Amino acid sequence: MALTIPPRAASSSAPRAAREPARSRTGSILGQWNSAVTSYYVLTGATALLLVLGLVMVLSSSSVESLAAGRSPYAVFLDQARFALLGLPLMWVASRLPVRFYRTMAWPILGAATVFQLMVFIPGLGFAIKGNQNWVRVAGFTAQPSEAVKLALAIWLGAVLARKRPLLGEWKHALIPAVPVAAAMIGLVLIGNDLGTAMVLMMLVVGALFIAGVPLRVLGASVIAALGVAISLALSSPNRVKRLEALFGSDCDTSNGCYQTLHGGWGLATGGWGGLGLGQSREKWSYLPEAHNDFIFAIIGEELGLIGTLLVLALVGLLAFAMFRVIRRHPDPFVQITTGAIVCWIIGQALVNIGVVIGLVPVIGVPLPLVSAGGSALITTMTALGVVVSFARTEPGAAEALSARASVVRRSLAVIGRTRG
Template structure:
């Protein structure tokens, strides 16, 4: 009996059994693999979302406007805007991003205030959440998510570098986030408040907050969310429909039941693209909150699995970028953004399949919603920018391994993060701030001294000008300054006793 030729046969068998895995591992070992993975996932999810929005919204759009492409056209416009934001975020230097972090968050808070003012914010369905410009609406709470991610990562990374105390880590961030929470709740918009809470929790977790304090904050936030869920009629009705789905099948429980019917109707391979029956006014918000049900009906279990695989690859790439980054700011930023997008997708899929109460959070890059797709693409661009700042990626880009994609977009070469340079920049910023504070203190002291001197002069002026008590003023003597100010001939005339036409009598 012939036997295999020892090591050569085993090597050949090993290559055959692990070939695809080895090829995928070799591709991941490339310096720009994370960057290409993020860009590819963003493109695939956006294209899938546009196709499904066209399919799910065509019937409702035709019934409302007479055109099946109305909602789809709006989604395309915002997707194009998101592509521009993606490119801007991809080119933005990290230092500029950190410099604009605080002004961006303050601007988002100002917009959250303005949208609540009647006549400025647009009201729809009992909620005031949108700015409207030329027929297009923008939701500032979506921008607040990105602003909180960037500013929170910048703040915590800076405080960690300064070895700040626990109080200094929590106090600036949590109160500022609570202000945004309160403004969003006033719209009202509990779903976005939940997303902002997830962002805050992820920032504190990845910043290394002690477990006891972290659990205390999470418990408090969960209790507040439960209270808010039962304070409004429509929110409490959603929770009751989740707890007792069969109580009102034609009322509040109708939407959830129809979503399950759509998923079941799709089977393994689906009814075919564009062949959904639920979108014919059987499933409300089929193009928005419940688009995952339409994916399941038209593309089947395979289509739903493809979406989940793309989201899983995004999470893998995002956490990989976070672990490979040596810049604390980019590490915290990428991990938090990945957690936020994953949690939002899980909540959306969870309430479509009946595992969670309906909250209204959209499926990132897939659900209809102009503000959502534009801001999510902006966040994807920031994550892709962080991928280009991995140490191996920086070295490859400076060595000329840009690739056709980077050369086509004319992307600038990223700067290598240096802890020494970052520490020197931080110290220089601290010294500049200290000099500014010292200059302000000196200016304040000078103003106070000038004010005290002015007050003393005002207090002494009446004593100098008032005549001595008990002695009447002599009009002949006058004032010494007055005598010195008189011309010489006038003084002579006064002293000799002569009087002129306008002279003084002795």
């Protein structure tokens, strides 16, 4: 007797077979996304893309002003490219140093950063730019020490708070020595009149305290105190008061403190969905001050449109995702706290910069990490991300996975070499 398959059974088996490849592909994608090396690759990939995008946009946004100043149209771009080339080996070295190195060297790193910051007050070495006494010039090289303070403070807070973690339930252990030392470092920056960098440092400290598990009542009191200091300092400066009035007042026009914000908004609006095209910005023709620095996001929106700005936001979001993933997966409290401080610094600064450009935040003069022109900020940010990459390499299972993939690449190159031979 011949065995026949009923038509309904045959028709039901075909869709099931067709669904199996789709399910396997979905499972494969999810498996790769949940891999032990996801944080490592997302960090390095997003950093590289933001760096390349930043170099392209610095070239586009600075060429006109460079020509107007009698310089080469590539002058600012070449400087930024040199800074990136300096930052790459530092980032690579930072990504290869073991976690115990950062934990052991936390105090010396903070001490070196403190001495570096104090140099801005030494006549002949320190100097001011636009009212901020926050720069040093040594042997022809110019640097902003407060950028190094960010990284040093993040590593130091991670080491101190991780060691005291069992005692953080008591307010005195939660605050001392973390808050007084952090306040002293922020105070050195504020003496130089750089409120923008000081606010970023405050966000960094709050992030470290939160990830460390400091009680919310202590953390809340610290945040309120920091906000009080920031508001009082803002109100003590006529220039800052003018910016606040321009942001919240009703008479916002180009004749007062709204000039940059208005031109930044006009640039974003002109770009529309797809932008005017790379190099076609109108605001960079001496209409928008700091077009290659603090307001480069406006030029991105004008030339690359909404698509370009969403790309920047997506890459910043990927950086945040990867760093929070390191915090969640890594078992070492030092790594968790240090990464929490760095993520609040870099992502917080990016959001503040974007908020300034779109008119949600007063103009406070902080660059867009990895994108804006500026050597000290670029090198320090790349080094900080290298530190987090080092942490990502020591996530559970990451070292084994990276070693296995490296051996596969070596075997593949060996096969290619034998084939060519």
